Amino acid sequence: MFTVFLVDDDVKVVKALSRLLRGRGYDVAVSTSPQEFLDDHDATVPGCAVLDLSMPGLDGLELQQALTARGAARPIIFLTGRGDIPTTVRAMRAGAVDFLTKPVAVVDLVAAIERAKEADLLFRQSQAESSAVESRIATLTPRERQVLTQIVSGKLNKQIAYELGTVEKTIKFHRGSLMKKLGVRMVADLVRLADKAGITK
Numbered sequence: 001m002f003t004v005f006l007v008d009d010d011v012k013v014v015k016a017l018s019r020l021l022r023g024r025g026y027d028v029a030v031s032t033s034p035q036e037f038l039d040d041h042d043a044t045v046p047g048c049a050v051l052d053l054s055m056p057g058l059d060g061l062e063l064q065q066a067l068t069a070r071g072a073a074r075p076i077i078f079l080t081g082r083g084d085i086p087t088t089v090r091a092m093r094a095g096a097v098d099f100l101t102k103p104v105a106v107v108d109l110v111a112a113i114e115r116a117k118e119a120d121l122l123f124r125q126s127q128a129e130s131s132a133v134e135s136r137i138a139t140l141t142p143r144e145r146q147v148l149t150q151i152v153s154g155k156l157n158k159q160i161a162y163e164l165g166t167v168e169k170t171i172k173f174h175r176g177s178l179m180k181k182l183g184v185r186m187v188a189d190l191v192r193l194a195d196k197a198g199i200t201k
Contacts, residue, residue, distance in 0.1 A: 002117050003027045003047035007037045007063065008079070009055045013102070017050070020106060026113065034058040043072035046124060048097065048116030050109075053080035053087065061087070064094055073123055075116035079104055133196045136182050144178040147171060151187065152194045 004026045008014050011032060018028045029047075031037035034055050049067075053060040060078050067074050078091050081102045088099045097119060098112035140148065143164075150160040157175065161168045184190045 001027050001046065002120070003029050003045055004113060005029050005031070005037065005041075005047055005049040005074070007031045007034055007049060007055070007060075008052035009033065010052065013052070013079075017104075017109075021109075021113075024110060034060075034063045038063065038066055041067070041070075041072060041074075043070070043074065046120055048075040048077060048113060048120060050077045050079060050113070053078050053091075054082075061091060061094070064091070064096065068094065075119045075123075077109070077112045077116060130196055133193055136193075137197045137199070139181050140178055144174050144181070147174040148178055148190070148194060149199060151175065152191055152199055 004021055006014055006017055006021070006028055008017070009032050014030050014032060018030050021028050027047075031040070034051075035057050037049075038058070049063075051060040051063055055063075058066065060076075060080075064076050067076075073095075075097045076091075076095065077097050078099045079102055080087075080099070091099050097116045098108075100108055100112060137145075137148075146164060147160060150163060155163070157168045157171045161171045164171070179185065179190060182190065182193055184193060
């Protein structure tokens with residue numbers, strides 16, 4: 001289930017938009033306080049946030065920054081009654097999906113939500129893949145991990161053996177073992193997998 005988290009201190013706007021979005025089949029969670037939204041926010045729930053730019057306490061940009069600081073990569077759509085170019089640029093650079101002016105056209109809001117939905121799906125797929133890779137990496141022995149790092153840096157078995165103070169035959173054994181554990185056969189696939197896990201040259 002994809003949830004639209006609607007955050008606006010204007011109760012009338014919240015009611016109108018939530019009715020509109022629910023009528024189009026979206027699950028909507030409403031907050032009239034940015035701090036309330038932040039306190040109750042669950043980043044594991046798929047969805048996007050539709051934020052009013054000007055709110056008491058935390059404004060929309062500050063709320064965006066607070067979510068980012070928590071590591072909550074929530075796609076965000078901003079709504080504002082008085083947008084300006086510099087603010088729009090700041091919002092988009094910080095990762096906002098869109099920046100819409102009130103009163104917002106239904107077609108524009110729905111289009112922005114659909115883009116946010118796609119972005120959220122891609123992010124969660126990427127996270128799941130990274131988590132699966134990290135789980136496989138965790139099965140490696142410390143020595144296999146060392147060999148992996150050397151392989152990723154482009155070194156041959158003979159060079160790795162010299163670096164680690166052992167013989168080439170031993171490196172071949174570790175190399176075969178770690179590739180089996182990681183489910184890859186080609187070095188190129190091993191490098192791509194290591195890159196996903198943050199293991200670089």
